Amino acid sequence: MNANTLYQQLDTYIKSSRPEFEEKLAQLVEIPSVSSEPERRPDIVKCGETAMQYLRAMGAQAECARTPGNPVVFGSIMTGRSYPTVAIYNHLDVQPADPSEWNKAPFTFHKSGDRYEGRGTTDDKGPALTAMLAVRYAIQQGIPLNYKFIWELEEEIGSPNFEYFVKRNKAHLRTDSVLVSDTIWISRKQPAVPYGLRGLQAFLFKLETHGKDVHSGLVGGAARNPIGELAQVISACYDAKTGKVKIPGFYDDVRQPSKAEVQSFVDSGFTTKGYQKAHELKTLRANMQSEADVLKAVMAMPTFEVHGISGGYNGPGVKTIVPYRAEAKISCRLVNSQRPDKIAKLVKDFVATINPDVKVEAIQKLEPFLGTSEGRYADAAREAMKFAFKANPAFTREGGSIGAIVTMEKHLRAPFTFLGLSLPEHGYHAKNENYDWGQTAGGIKMFVKYFEAISRS
Numbered sequence: 001m002n003a004n005t006l007y008q009q010l011d012t013y014i015k016s017s018r019p020e021f022e023e024k025l026a027q028l029v030e031i032p033s034v035s036s037e038p039e040r041r042p043d044i045v046k047c048g049e050t051a052m053q054y055l056r057a058m059g060a061q062a063e064c065a066r067t068p069g070n071p072v073v074f075g076s077i078m079t080g081r082s083y084p085t086v087a088i089y090n091h092l093d094v095q096p097a098d099p100s101e102w103n104k105a106p107f108t109f110h111k112s113g114d115r116y117e118g119r120g121t122t123d124d125k126g127p128a129l130t131a132m133l134a135v136r137y138a139i140q141q142g143i144p145l146n147y148k149f150i151w152e153l154e155e156e157i158g159s160p161n162f163e164y165f166v167k168r169n170k171a172h173l174r175t176d177s178v179l180v181s182d183t184i185w186i187s188r189k190q191p192a193v194p195y196g197l198r199g200l201q202a203f204l205f206k207l208e209t210h211g212k213d214v215h216s217g218l219v220g221g222a223a224r225n226p227i228g229e230l231a232q233v234i235s236a237c238y239d240a241k242t243g244k245v246k247i248p249g250f251y252d253d254v255r256q257p258s259k260a261e262v263q264s265f266v267d268s269g270f271t272t273k274g275y276q277k278a279h280e281l282k283t284l285r286a287n288m289q290s291e292a293d294v295l296k297a298v299m300a301m302p303t304f305e306v307h308g309i310s311g312g313y314n315g316p317g318v319k320t321i322v323p324y325r326a327e328a329k330i331s332c333r334l335v336n337s338q339r340p341d342k343i344a345k346l347v348k349d350f351v352a353t354i355n356p357d358v359k360v361e362a363i364q365k366l367e368p369f370l371g372t373s374e375g376r377y378a379d380a381a382r383e384a385m386k387f388a389f390k391a392n393p394a395f396t397r398e399g400g401s402i403g404a405i406v407t408m409e410k411h412l413r414a415p416f417t418f419l420g421l422s423l424p425e426h427g428y429h430a431k432n433e434n435y436d437w438g439q440t441a442g443g444i445k446m447f448v449k450y451f452e453a454i455s456r457s
Contacts, residue, residue, distance in 0.1 A: 001142040001452075010448060013137050014441050021129055021440060022116070024054060026109035028092065028125040029118035035070060035093035035157045044070045044153050047092050051151055054129075058136045060149065065169065067161035073151035074169065079139060085146040086454060087175035087414070088135070089404060090128035090182060091155035094120040101431040114437040121435035122426035124155070127181040130421060130440050134447030143448075145455040148175055152404055155182070158200075158364045159403030166411045175414050177377055177454065180405065181443075183398050183420030184428055190269025191385040193378070194418040196299070196397035197405060199334035199368030201343045204361040205230055205351065208325040213312070216320045226326035227311050229355055234328060236354045237347070238304040242287045243297065245304045245332075247350045253337040257300040264373070265295040268394035278424035299397035303333040331364075333399065340365035367406040369416075370397075377417045380453035384419065388446035419446060 033047035034040045048064040048071045055062035055075035062075035070093065078085075097106035097119040104110050110117040116126065128151060135147050150173070154161055166173060185192040209224040238245045245251070257265075270291050276284065288294050297303075311326030313319035332343055344362035351360050372378065373395035385393040398418070405416065421443045427433040 001144060001455075006141050006143075006448075006452065009141075010137065010445060014444050017133050017444070018437065018440075021133060022111065024129055025116060025121065025126055025435075026111075026118075028129070029109045029116075029120050030107055032097075032107040033093045033120070033153060034096050035154050036096060041070075044093065048073050048151075048153055051092055051128075054132065055149055058132070059139070060147075062149070065165055067154075067164045069161035070153040072153065072162065072165045073149065074165075074172070075149040076172070077135070077139060077147045079146055080144055083144045083146050084176040084455065085148060085174070086177050086179055086451065087148040087150055087173065087408075087412070088131050088179045088181070089150045089152070089408070090131065090180075091124045091152040091404075092120075092128065093153045093156045094123065094125075095156055095429050097431070097433075103432050106431075106433070115434055116436065117432065117434045119433050121433055122422045123428050123433065124182045126435035126440065127421045127443065130443040131179070131181050131447050134444045134451070137444070138448055138451045141448075143451050143455050145451050148173065150404075155402065155404060158366060159407065162404045163407045163411075166407055170411055173412060175412060178408055178412065178414050178416045179447075179450070180402070180416060180418045181420055182402060182422075183418045184422040184424065184426075185268070185420065186394070186396065186424070187269030187271070187274065188423050188425070189391075190267070191389045191391055191393040192268045192396045192420070193373070193381045193385065193393045194396050194398045194420070195371040195373045195378070196335075197369040197401055198299075198302070198397075198399055199338065199340060199406075200364065200366040200401045201332045201334060201340040201347075201362060202364040203330040203332075203344070203347060204363060205233065205328040205330060206325070206359045206361065207327075207355070207357055209357070210324045212324050213321040214324070216322050219322055220320075223322045225322055227309065227323055230309065230311075230326050230328050230358065233351055233354050233358055234306055234330070237350065241285060243285055243303060245302070247304075247346050249346050250302070250304075250343070253339070253342075254302060255336045257296060261300070262292050262296060264395045265299055265397070266291050268295075268396050270295055274424070295396075298399040300335055302335050302338060303331075305331055305333075307331060333401070334368045336368060336370060338368060340367065366401045366403045368401075369405050369409065371416050375415070377415050377454065380450050381417050381419060383453050384446045384450035387449040388442045417450070419450060421446075
């Protein structure tokens with residue numbers, strides 16, 4: 001590695017790589033790799049095989065490893081036996097997209113100036129390609145580091161088969177550290193480095209009170225109404241106005257963030273006004289009085305959320321029946337030492353005291369993750385972010401979950417660094433998803449600087 005030329009040639013490399021980046025991003029975006037839709041299985045396989053060819057073209061040994069579900073693309077470039085190794089995790093599956101909600105076809109790549117539109121552009125195909133192009137430059141410049149790529153195709157459905165892949169490839173996955181680029185800044189003006197992720201426990205609440213939908217004029221007032229009873233159960237579980245969970249023991253394992261942590265959250269450039277605009281929130285809960293309140297709620301505290309209630313008549317107008325069954329979809333985001341199994345038992349036991357006829361099914365679960373904002377890898381992240389984006393990053397926590405992280409932590413036992421590139425306005429998981437060249441160019445710089453920093457630590 002020639003330190004004098006490493007950064008002198010970087011801007012030229014980034015500029016020359018733009019056509020290739022856009023071509024590859026267009027190819028990936030136009031493969032609808034929606035992991036939650038079984039009929040998209042051929043597209044998932046095509047996406048994985050396309051990504052595998054990208055890695056092979058840059059000199060990696062790569063394969064599309066089979067699992068009982070969707071494959072995992074794995075590649076490695078070993079430049080020196082004595083060099084440290086970094087494993088780079090991204091995912092290539094995407095959320096569904098309803099074309100009627102989008103301004104343009106979601107699985108057609110659209111370019112408008114520096115803006116790229118299409119499902120998967122920011123979550124997570126754009127950041128994955130950004131990291132890949134940075135690795136190629138780092139290799140060309142002789143940075144003494146080995147690289148492994150782990151590109152998952154089931155992240156959006158909770159990574160159900162990722163542990164299968166890791167267990168069977170543990171020796172090949174051995175690494176000194178893991179780099180993840182699947183997180184969001186709070187503001188374009190302020191880079192953010194997360195060091196924690198919330199976990200998840202999802203539930204189905206089901207209640208059936210009779211054998212069929214019946215006429216309310218004949219049974220109304222006498223027959224039980226499962227939708228109303230489920231609403232009552234949900235109301236007993238939490239205060240919808242404040243989000244406060246009322247289930248005994250729910251908060252026992254929660255550690256409140258320190259003042260310094262909260263201040264770092266606030267330093268992320270967050271504003272309540274900008275937050276509401278980015279997510280199209282008309283109002284917030286009554287107890288969200290300050291930026292710190294909102295950030296604590298989404299980064300460092302658990303939740304109880306209702307995602308849907310089904311049952312009865314859902315057509316136009318009113319059909320006066322009493323439904324015979326209803327179902328509610330619920331999830332709890334978890335933090336710190338909260339464990340999904342414990343939370344599942346608490347919820348089941350509590351619901352049984354309110355309405356023993358409600359069946360509670362605990363389904364998808366993910367453990368929370370809490371790393372550190374200190375140490376050599378955090379220092380390298382600070383250095384890289386400042387070099388690329390001209391500002392010291394704020395260290396934050398993510399409100400969402402990445403199932404693969406806990407699996408890798410368990411089996412690889414390596415430290416994690418989160419260097420995400422997505423912005424609130426990119427429409428992460430939303431309609432009209434987009435990414436931009438500014439984050440790509442800055443991202444390549446960031447990754448190269450990070451690679452150089454950890455290679456000399």
